[in-house]
Amino acid sequence: MDPELSVVVLCYRSGGAARSFAARISKSLLDAGIDNYQLVLVGNYVPGSGDTTPDVVRELAAGDPRIVCSAVVKQGMMGWDLRSGLALATGQYLAVIDGDGQVLVEDLVRVYRLLREQGLDLAKTYRRQRGDGLKRKLFSLVFNGFFHVLFPGLPVRDINAKPKILTRAAFERMNLQSTDWFIDAEIMIQARGLGLRVGEMETEFLGLTGRRSFIKFAAVFEFLHNLLRYRILEFRRRGKE
Ligand SMILES: Nc1nc2c(ncn2[C@@H]2O[C@H](COP(=O)(O)OP(=O)(O)OP(=O)(O)O)[C@@H](O)[C@H]2O)c(=O)[nH]1
Ligand SMILES: [Mg+2]
Numbered sequence: 001m002d003p004e005l006s007v008v009v010l011c012y013r014s015g016g017a018a019r020s021f022a023a024r025i026s027k028s029l030l031d032a033g034i035d036n037y038q039l040v041l042v043g044n045y046v047p048g049s050g051d052t053t054p055d056v057v058r059e060l061a062a063g064d065p066r067i068v069c070s071a072v073v074k075q076g077m078m079g080w081d082l083r084s085g086l087a088l089a090t091g092q093y094l095a096v097i098d099g100d101g102q103v104l105v106e107d108l109v110r111v112y113r114l115l116r117e118q119g120l121d122l123a124k125t126y127r128r129q130r131g132d133g134l135k136r137k138l139f140s141l142v143f144n145g146f147f148h149v150l151f152p153g154l155p156v157r158d159i160n161a162k163p164k165i166l167t168r169a170a171f172e173r174m175n176l177q178s179t180d181w182f183i184d185a186e187i188m189i190q191a192r193g194l195g196l197r198v199g200e201m202e203t204e205f206l207g208l209t210g211r212r213s214f215i216k217f218a219a220v221f222e223f224l225h226n227l228l229r230y231r232i233l234e235f236r237r238r239g240k241e
Pocket of ligand 1 (some may be wrong): 076
């Protein structure tokens with residue numbers, strides 16, 4: 001029987017921490033009475049990097065019938081990992097969450113309930129408190145501001161926040177192509193284009209522990225460039241219809 005809810009956990013370079021994170025997710029789902037779930041642990045790796053995550057996620061998948069994993073050589077960044085996880089997910093509802101400890105595990109159940117109770121196609125969080133610093137808060141303000149200028153009307157405050165949960169039907173109507181961090185925006189742009197029912201709830205985002213942020217100032221320009229590119233692509237597509 002297909003699971004009710006698949007949770008794609010992005011575990012890139014999380015090593016042994018993936019164990020406790022997966023256990024916390026399982027516990028939180030079981031405590032909420034969601035026992036027909038699936039965890040898709042994404043531990044894709046860069047060859048020669050000494051990353052132990054692939055072994056950890058393979059071992060977890062071997063020991064628990066509810067867990068599957070992706071542990072292949074990376075051919076892209078976050079978006080590629082996210083898509084490889086979604087491709088393995090068989091649930092009726094599909095959730096995506098970062099496995100680096102910044103997202104609250106409890107948000108999965110809260111967002112899932114919001115989606116089910118309000119009959120949404122896509123539900124997500126928005127981050128009021130951010131533990132990752134003022135710089136990131138400013139990046140986020142600029143990015144979300146531009147998003148709404150270029151793609152008006154979507155009732156969301158925080159494009160990049162996870163977890164995001166969507167119905168399988170909504171996911172199957174999308175055609176996600178991004179292989180980097182822009183995939184969060186791509187999901188929301190396509191949700192807008194498809195006229196999906198979208199809902200958001202407040203959360204907190206924790207600071208990073210154990211490593212430095214991967215996001216550099218240049219990422220803002222890359223995001224803005226991608227937004228413009230998508231805007232033009234959508235105008236062209238509409239023009240042809
Ligand atoms: N940095 C990085 N993360 C990846 C990659 N592939 C998948 N991921 C996952 O993407 C998730 C989100 O990326 P993050 O880099 O943490 O994004 P962020 O939280 O906005 O930025 P940070 O400040 O770097 O934490 C992480 O939990 C990783 O597991 C990759 O190639 N690089
Ligand atoms: Mg992070």
